[in-house]
Amino acid sequence: MKKILGIGNALVDALVRIEDESILAQLGFPKGSMTLIDVFKNKEIAELTARIPKALASGGSAANSIHGLAILGVETGFIGRVGDDEFGRFYTKDMTKVGISPMLSTSKTTTGIANAFITEDSERTFGTFLGAAVELSADDIEASQFKPYDILHIEGYLVQNYELIEKALKLAKDNNLLVSLDLASFNVVEAHLDFLKRVVNEYVDILFANEEEAKSFTGKDPEGALEDIAGMVDLAIVKLGAKGSMAKYKGEKFIASATHVNPMDTTGAGDLFASGFLYAFINGKPIDKALQTGAILGGKVIEVMGPKMSDDVWDEIKSMIATV
Numbered sequence: 380m381k382k383i384l385g386i387g388n389a390l391v392d393a394l395v396r397i398e399d400e401s402i403l404a405q406l407g408f409p410k411g412s413m414t415l416i417d418v419f420k421n422k423e424i425a426e427l428t429a430r431i432p433k434a435l436a437s438g439g440s441a442a443n444s445i446h447g448l449a450i451l452g453v454e455t456g457f458i459g460r461v462g463d464d465e466f467g468r469f470y471t472k473d474m475t476k477v478g479i480s481p482m483l484s485t486s487k488t489t490t491g492i493a494n495a496f497i498t499e500d501s502e503r504t505f506g507t508f509l510g511a512a513v514e515l516s517a518d519d520i521e522a523s524q525f526k527p528y529d530i531l532h533i534e535g536y537l538v539q540n541y542e543l544i545e546k547a548l549k550l551a552k553d554n555n556l557l558v559s560l561d562l563a564s565f566n567v568v569e570a571h572l573d574f575l576k577r578v579v580n581e582y583v584d585i586l587f588a589n590e591e592e593a594k595s596f597t598g599k600d601p602e603g604a605l606e607d608i609a610g611m612v613d614l615a616i617v618k619l620g621a622k623g624s625m626a627k628y629k630g631e632k633f634i635a636s637a638t639h640v641n642p643m644d645t646t647g648a649g650d651l652f653a654s655g656f657l658y659a660f661i662n663g664k665p666i667d668k669a670l671q672t673g674a675i676l677g678g679k680v681i682e683v684m685g686p687k688m689s690d691d692v693w694d695e696i697k698s699m700i701a702t703v
């Protein structure tokens with residue numbers, strides 16, 4: 380089986396359910412977006428949510444995808460940066476216990492925190508304090524980390540560091556890896572559109588986007604966006620939430636419906652969709668079956684709080700994807 384390497388922001392997710400969306404306006408966060416924040420805004424969030432229960436989980440977009448792949452039995456690794464603190468040790472332990480090979484450099488800076496606000500409609504909005512994660516630099520990665528792997532899965536959230544993301548993409552190509560990119564968030568795409576379009580054209584083989592990200596990337600509706608993206612990469616995937624997903628590969632279009640779920644929190648839905656899709660893809664499944672597998676994982680994770688699922692849920696997932 381092919382081996383998959385991830386690179387991304389190593390963040391601890393702090394998940395908070397909110398009944399009143401005015402807190403998002405108060406913080407200046409567009410609903411459904413990911414906003415990078417500084418230490419002062421992070422402190423403001425801590426004060427505003429001090430009396431609200433929080434759930435903690437190791438996170439970060441690419442890390443969530445790699446975590447799911449590892450549980451499915453894929454040999455995986457992850458490159459990131461954490462603080463030399465309790466959260467950093469928690470993060471490392473959470474990766475190693477599922478078999479991921481962590482390549483985590485450490486810093487005196489605090490481990491990054493992704494503050495996730497989950498509204499009553501199960502949508503999530505992130506205020507992300509990158510902390511140590513943002514210190515991951517082009518100097519921290521080298522060819523030897525890439526050589527054992529077949530696919531690099533990279534998150535669009537890394538785009539705040541052009542030098543890092545481009546070096547990672549070049550090392551992947553120099554070592555004959557396929558490159559899989561998840562566009563991340565519509566406002567991130569809008570802010571870095573020219574750079575993203577260039578690197579997608581030059582390096583990316585597989586691209587994941589949800590409906591909003593696809594529109595930000597191409598200016599078109601999902602159908603038109605899929606066509607445009609497929610003109611740039613070998614395999615284009617556009618996720619449509621409850622309406623399912625579609626892909627285009629080697630000139631052929633594929634469509635899959637979503638699975639019926641009882642949503643609690645959409646955190647990790649796109650990340651786990653990528654886990655399921657890539658798992659099926661590297662096992663030689665047809666693209667429509669890969670979309671269905673992605674839908675199973677993405678659907679199951681939104682029935683729980685946060686991006687991690689229990690062993691019982693994973694047992695159910697494995698039984699479901701075995702019949703796809």
